[in-house]
Amino acid sequence: MAIGLSSKKILAVEWDLRSIRMVLARPKADGVELLKAVSAPIPSTVSAEDAASLGAFIKESISSARIGVTRAILCIPRDQVVLNTINLPPTPGEEMAALVQFQVSKELPFAAEQAVLDFAVAGTHDPKAPCSVLATAIRRELLEFYQNVASAAGLTIERVGLRPLANLIALTASTGGTGPELTLLVDVGPHRTEIDLIRGGVLVFSRAASMSVGMEPATVNESGEADGTGYQDSRIISGGVDRDPVEANPQAVSALLVEVIRSFEAFRATEPSASLDRIVVAGSSGLEPQLAQMLGARFATRAELFSPEKALGLSAERARELRGFCAALGLAIGHSHDELALIDFLHPKRPVTKRELRLKKVPSAVMAAILLIGSIYLFQTKYVVPLRDEIRALEKAQSKLKVEEKLVREFAEKVDALEGWIESEQHWPSVIAALTAVFPPDREAYATRLDLELVPVRKSVKREATAKIKFRTASLGTVNELAEKLRAAGFENVVPGKETPTGGRDVYRNDTGIDAIVPQKKWSVVSATDATGAGATQEEVAPPEAASQTPGASKGEPARSGSGSAKESAGSGLDSGADAVKAGGAGKADEVRPGAAGRANLPSPTRPPSTGGRS
Known part of the structure; x- marks a missing residue:
């Protein structure tokens, strides 16, 4: 002491x-x-x-x-x-x-x-x-x-x-x-x-x-x-x-x-x-x-x-x-x-000095940090931890619901794909009939090739139907007239091709073609007389489910429709079908015969068209 x-x-x-x-x-x-x-x-x-x-x-x-x-x-x-x-x-x-x-x-x-x-x-x-x-x-x-x-x-x-x-x-x-x-x-x-x-x-x-x-x-x-x-x-x-x-x-x-x-x-x-x-x-x-x-x-x-x-x-x-x-x-x-x-x-x-001032503030800063950490700990213990437990429970329930949602979404996507598939399905005989109705008479043109195809659309479950026609014409400008008729008939993105001379000695001197997108609708066949303004008759083309009742079906030749793509071509029979439709059903169209590759190549005519009218 x-x-x-x-x-x-x-x-x-x-x-x-x-x-x-x-x-x-x-x-x-x-x-x-x-x-x-x-x-x-x-x-x-x-x-x-x-x-x-x-x-x-x-x-x-x-x-x-x-x-x-x-x-x-x-x-x-x-x-x-x-x-x-x-x-x-x-x-x-x-x-x-x-x-x-x-x-x-x-x-x-x-x-x-x-x-x-x-x-x-x-x-x-x-x-x-x-x-x-x-x-x-x-x-x-x-x-x-x-x-x-x-x-x-x-x-x-x-x-x-x-x-x-x-x-x-x-x-x-x-x-x-x-x-x-x-x-x-x-x-x-x-x-x-x-x-x-x-x-x-x-x-x-x-x-x-x-x-x-x-x-x-x-x-x-x-x-x-x-x-x-x-x-x-x-x-x-x-x-x-x-x-x-x-x-x-x-x-x-x-x-x-x-x-x-x-x-x-x-x-x-x-x-x-x-x-x-x-x-x-x-x-x-x-x-x-x-x-x-x-x-x-x-x-x-x-x-x-x-x-x-x-x-x-x-x-x-x-x-x-x-x-x-x-x-x-x-x-x-x-x-x-x-x-x-x-x-x-x-x-x-x-x-x-500034350094000494900072050093003097260190103890206060340390005490403030300790108090802050203690306050944060108490706050977390009393308020944050219960909320975190509740969040974990909600996240667990959310994960379970996400699994169920995934299954529902997958099913909904399949349903949408199926509906889109069905909705984009085409009745090809109706499409061919519509094309035949607006095609020029045989003295002006004849078809050499017809391609019909269903193409998948990007970022969509639907498919797009396209039609491509290759044909020869007797005079220039016929392809443009056909393009206008296709647009009037409801075809989309109609693109006429370039008319190229064939160099042959017959009357069909120009090679050309036309591309178009086939719309989703019921087809109404317009007669050639309606297109020329001399008069018109219309015949509603039967939907796909009524195809079995068509005259072609009675002869055992059902109409065909492609699921992914359908390519069919018609020769002179495409013109004959158009004449049959114009006669109000008195005649019938020639049969469409698909070739080995899903198409029919028609031979070029060796005679000039008749002058007495359409055959």
Whole structure:
């Protein structure tokens, strides 16, 4: 347990040209616990400006005081620091360093490369509100001097602070806060006196007056104790820190009074209506009581001596011994304060790079990701999983229905194919009769070939019936007339062929042909006289189911219809059939005789057509 407590102890060290002051404390939640306070005069053989000599003396003093702590806090006095107050717009804490560095670098009395910059926020920092910061800068070589002193003393530096800010923290802890009143704090030293103005816990003005107050170094007797009548207790080791006011040098007090008045008037140049509400005097020179009395009379306000009894829980008599430890106590008390409220030249606040900002956001991003994953898991467990089970059940039922649907579709396709097959079936005798009805008389043309065929239609279950006629004509233009008659009879896509001379010596001098698509309908046979306009008779051709009742069927010659393709040709009998139809059924058409390849080739006529009319 003792090891755990010892690891939290901190040693605050500060010095001037004549003495060093050390405070050993343990930070607590509500302040600090004072363990020991030591003041030791610096012998004339030790130079406060030599790091090795001063460090060796501090090490010896720590050993003599039996302080077993090496973690130390140091502070730099006001006269060695460039100090300025900067007003900033609403700014996040991680972005303040860049703004302060940019502003202070322009106002430094030395090169920015030689400077160590840091700042402390005045009051409470609100990223959404404007704020004031106390910006400070020191030469890098001065920080190296303090590091060398600590190294020679065997100390590990935790922080290098600012003496005026340490005085402010000590005063605030001792009085419970300064409120809105304007407080003058005068910390008297042998060769340097610091004068600070504080309002609302914020340092609004600070100045160091370099002057000697005529103090003589304290002497140390052979037993190691300082001469004098100073109060001694188990926590305070001091050598004659109080002098009788009658021994004070009146000239030194008057000189200090002048410096204080000059400092206050310098502050009033920026705030003419300012007036003091309280004066506090700290130090161990012996001039403090008389100086406080004269300052109170000069500014007509209450003046008191610094007493940390409230901050440390000491009696007034014991707290009187710590009048010269104002800065050291402030270092120890402020060690647990927020980083933005402290000055630390050893670890100054630096501008944060974009990469560092991203790294700072990583823990938050990880926590957000964990919360998001947890929320997603709970949401899935409560809502998604039941819905997924329902979806699986529906998908299973859907798969079963798809199998049944496939069977239904296959059956429907077969039905459609069958219906299309039946619908596209042709009654070829009716088609031949229709063609015969519109074919030219035999003195004008005779057929050499007739092809009838059922062709499957792409992307359809139906079939398309085509008719192709090859024939010879006695005169040009006959094929076009036949094409017009076929169109009038309902044939589609009728394409007449080219009329080519045969080179023969008979009257049928031109070879030609015609292609057409046979429509799906009942056929009406139109007589040749209707085509010529001399009169017309019509006979409705029987459908396929009545083919058995036709005259041809009575002679045992049923009409043929092809299932996939039907190719039939007729010779002179095609003309004779047309004559029979024109006679109103008095005669009958010649028989159509299919050849071995499903067609009949008719021989060319060897005689000219008769002139007595159609046969």
